[in-house]
Amino acid sequence: MTDDASKTGDIPGKRSLRPLGGVLAAMAVSLTGTRISVVALPWFVLATTGSATRTGLVAFCEMAPYVVVKAFTGPLVDRIGPRAVSWTTDLASATAAAAVPLLHALDLLSFPLLLVLVALIGAARGPGDLAKEVMVPEAAERSRVPLERATGLSGVIERLASTVGMALGGTLVALLGPLTGLALNAGCFVLGSVIIGLALPHGMGHAAAEAPSRSGESEPGYWRRFGEGFTFLRGDPLLLTVIVMVGITNLLDAAFTSVLVPVWADESGNGPAAIGLMGSVMGAAAAGGSLIAAMVAHRLRRRVMVLGGFLLAGTPRFLVLASDAPLGAVLAVFAVSGFGSGFVNPVLGAVLVERVPRRMLGRVNALGDSLAWAGIPLGGLFAGAAVTAVGLMPVLLAGAAAYFLTTNLAALRPEWREMDRTRGRRGLGLPNPSSKEEGERVPDLRGEARHH
Numbered sequence: 001m002t003d004d005a006s007k008t009g010d011i012p013g014k015r016s017l018r019p020l021g022g023v024l025a026a027m028a029v030s031l032t033g034t035r036i037s038v039v040a041l042p043w044f045v046l047a048t049t050g051s052a053t054r055t056g057l058v059a060f061c062e063m064a065p066y067v068v069v070k071a072f073t074g075p076l077v078d079r080i081g082p083r084a085v086s087w088t089t090d091l092a093s094a095t096a097a098a099a100v101p102l103l104h105a106l107d108l109l110s111f112p113l114l115l116v117l118v119a120l121i122g123a124a125r126g127p128g129d130l131a132k133e134v135m136v137p138e139a140a141e142r143s144r145v146p147l148e149r150a151t152g153l154s155g156v157i158e159r160l161a162s163t164v165g166m167a168l169g170g171t172l173v174a175l176l177g178p179l180t181g182l183a184l185n186a187g188c189f190v191l192g193s194v195i196i197g198l199a200l201p202h203g204m205g206h207a208a209a210e211a212p213s214r215s216g217e218s219e220p221g222y223w224r225r226f227g228e229g230f231t232f233l234r235g236d237p238l239l240l241t242v243i244v245m246v247g248i249t250n251l252l253d254a255a256f257t258s259v260l261v262p263v264w265a266d267e268s269g270n271g272p273a274a275i276g277l278m279g280s281v282m283g284a285a286a287a288g289g290s291l292i293a294a295m296v297a298h299r300l301r302r303r304v305m306v307l308g309g310f311l312l313a314g315t316p317r318f319l320v321l322a323s324d325a326p327l328g329a330v331l332a333v334f335a336v337s338g339f340g341s342g343f344v345n346p347v348l349g350a351v352l353v354e355r356v357p358r359r360m361l362g363r364v365n366a367l368g369d370s371l372a373w374a375g376i377p378l379g380g381l382f383a384g385a386a387v388t389a390v391g392l393m394p395v396l397l398a399g400a401a402a403y404f405l406t407t408n409l410a411a412l413r414p415e416w417r418e419m420d421r422t423r424g425r426r427g428l429g430l431p432n433p434s435s436k437e438e439g440e441r442v443p444d445l446r447g448e449a450r451h452h
Contacts, residue, residue, distance in 0.1 A: 170276015
């Protein structure tokens, strides 16, 4: 590893879990707020407009800016440092989220204005989420925690946030209305900003040192940094395969969560409480899966865990809603799906960090995430239009088939085997025996594997 922290001795000699705990705590509160809004916002739109199409449009207006802004802020995160980006963007998200219930209470919230505010929330969330993800490897190193365990714990936090957030969101919406959930979402963003700004150790989360420049060359600018990240991604076959697969499944997941589940809850008479219950059951099971992955993933075959996780997480959820099964059966299937999904992100997150030099982590992670998330804004939009055109049942069946084909076809690709070959010393930014200086790593990594 060649970053400044290791050279100057900023990483403490004694083990302390404060760095990793601080990052995970900030992730927990901001993700909890986001999951509350996953229930509150679609239900607010359905309750006020009665339109599945408008519900999908709101989801599009949040996620499109999220993806685009996240893609282009990677070089800035590398240059400015993830800590500053995280707490400032969380405050911006809180401001936009708080404006929705406030303007509605003042009878000033038109539908176009709601779309603008939702777009602002998404635009600020993208860099904020990216910055926290980028700090996980540094936090793991400072806390002396194995990388796969740290990414597994971040997966546990994500799943627990889904459990608590979805359950709390469903309860709040059922008892107090959706605007209460949106107000609480704003409060969670504020708390996450405070944790990042004040609770992390001094010196953590600053910009990583760039590779040594040639004599007379200036520090690389924004577009050069962006181009380096794009070149890195383009040269990795496994990465491209996984990005395409995850991009399609993310589109299907977005359609499922933002439109299909709310419409199913409305048509079946189960109401918003059922949405929260389904999300919390899946989140709790996923937290258990992530916790197991954090403990044993480094001993198991990664490609088997990823494929098995996707097969459990996707198709069964669509089929159980299409089968008109009772709520108990739906919850059982969601629990199994959640458990499988818990194994996916810890493994893919570890592969990503192992493959990318620390100095490039922001820009590469931003581009990879944005490409993988590119379908999310379209998921709700397409689902809303499709449900309006043909009804809920055909859309659920088509989604199940698409999920199954996507994951299995990706796993048949020859480069999928490379996922099991990425373990090694690079997981904590340690020198790769086959590479030279940090700045020379990128060519050595092409043709191998990584992803989120």
